[in-house]
Amino acid sequence: MPTTCSTNRKRNAGSGKETTLFEDVLSFIEAHERFLISGHVKPDGDCLGTEVALYHFLRQMGKKVRILNADPLERSLDFLGDDTPFEVHQRGQSLPEHDVHCLVDCSTLGRTGSVGQAAEGLSGVEYMVVDHHVGSDLGDGDILLWNPEAPSCGCLVYDLYRTAGAPLTPEAAEGIFVSIVADTGWFQYSNTTDEALAIAANLVSVGVKPHLIYNRLYRRNPREQIQLLGEALGHVRFEEDGRLAICPLPRSFMAKAESGGFNTDEILDQCRSVEGVEIVALLKEILDGKVKISLRSSDRYDVDDIAREFGGGGHKKASGAELPGPLSEAVQALEERCRERLRD
Structure with missing residues (x-):
């Protein structure tokens, strides 16, 4: 139809x-x-x-x-x-x-x-x-x-x-x-x-x-992209028995990523590939001190309503929002909400 x-x-x-x-x-x-x-x-x-x-x-x-x-x-x-x-x-x-x-x-x-x-x-x-x-x-x-x-x-x-x-x-x-x-x-x-x-x-x-x-789309990456991906993955940590992957990226990294044309969505894909991960939360500190968040989830969880609580939205399995800084406070607020969702 x-x-x-x-x-x-x-x-x-x-x-x-x-x-x-x-x-x-x-x-x-x-x-x-x-x-x-x-x-x-x-x-x-x-x-x-x-x-x-x-x-x-x-x-x-x-x-x-x-x-x-x-x-x-x-x-x-x-x-x-x-x-x-x-x-x-x-x-x-x-x-x-x-x-x-x-x-x-x-x-x-x-x-x-x-x-x-x-x-x-x-x-x-x-x-x-x-x-x-x-x-x-x-x-x-x-x-x-x-x-x-x-x-x-x-x-x-x-x-x-x-x-x-x-x-x-x-x-x-x-x-x-x-x-x-x-x-x-x-x-x-x-x-x-x-x-x-x-x-x-x-x-x-x-x-x-x-x-x-x-x-x-995928086979024209400069070599620097591999190095940036490796550095970004170094910021990832796993919580809630490995069901939550959270990756906060400070402004210092984002400046390098932007100048190098690095697509941070690759971090989401890598985290989603890990067995047992149900929710992935990527937080990027952008130029004005605000924090852009991207959320991805497995079929079991809806992250759209989480994003909407922070003024954003999108889809049930892929959503985003923008939070005020600093990065540490944004991480704390989002992590707490994601933990609550996984414990529901």
């Missing part, structure tokens, strides 16, 4: 959500001409791949489109920019003229960094959210292409192509495939549904080369 689309109009003051078909989103798109696409800060594969697919869809619809993010593409994903123009917003820069601002893999302007700050106070702009996170119906969207059961945001855009009868360009097909493998952990995670596999199979049938994408 096609993924459903939910719309949440501001005129309803958030009091009612209406489930519709994708035709509503298509009608909304047809009624506007200039689109700006932005994702969350530090965009990942799902965010960027979905932006690519949405960009080429809107171009096929004859729209004027630009992609503008607060951060550049990370090294492992830079190939997505070979045939799709990505722009990086400079703090203090005004936004290009647009009628619709598409928020991808997030639902609030606050998640888009400097782009969202530049958007504050703009009038005459409507917001279209393309997301699959729980709670996105409470965000800034005037219209939502949203389903929290979707394996990735790219799957929603795939269904948009299908509903419109629009052909998938090679760039769009590659973007959707990247979005799926990014959010399913290359078909390892529990969100690897029959829908995800069916869409991926169709993308391969139209020309996507999984082995080439895998090589671009």
Whole structure:
């Protein structure tokens, strides 16, 4: 069955959500001409791949489109920019003229960094959210292409192509495939549904080369990355009889990681590979002294509600938030909550 689309109009003051078909989103798109696409800060594969697919869809619809993010593409994903123009917003820069601002893999302007700050106070702009996170119906969207059961945001855009009868360009097909493998952990995670596999199979049938994408994503790391991974793993400790893996990374390490383009998600994957680990908590001390947390869990535990207690959110098995510093206090607060969850 096609993924459903939910719309949440501001005129309803958030009091009612209406489930519709994708035709509503298509009608909304047809009624506007200039689109700006932005994702969350530090965009990942799902965010960027979905932006690519949405960009080429809107171009096929004859729209004027630009992609503008607060951060550049990370090294492992830079190939997505070979045939799709990505722009990086400079703090203090005004936004290009647009009628619709598409928020991808997030639902609030606050998640888009400097782009969202530049958007504050703009009038005459409507917001279209393309997301699959729980709670996105409470965000800034005037219209939502949203389903929290979707394996990735790219799957929603795939269904948009299908509903419109629009052909998938090679760039769009590659973007959707990247979005799926990014959010399913290359078909390892529990969100690897029959829908995800069916869409991926169709993308391969139209020309996507999984082995080439895998090589671009995972086999271009500089040697320094191995050293940084080893150093990061030295910060990991195990608690609750090995069921909790917690890794606090101080600002001194994060400065090296950022300059070296190190993807800290690799730490999460390594910790999850350890037998008996049920919850992984990664805490990163960022530039302004705040602490960004990432949580992962096994099938037995829900970490989304933990993240929400700290003002964040995401998915049941993968979620995140941002805490005030210092790092030591953030570690104490998060560790205590994770221990409570494991003892429930």
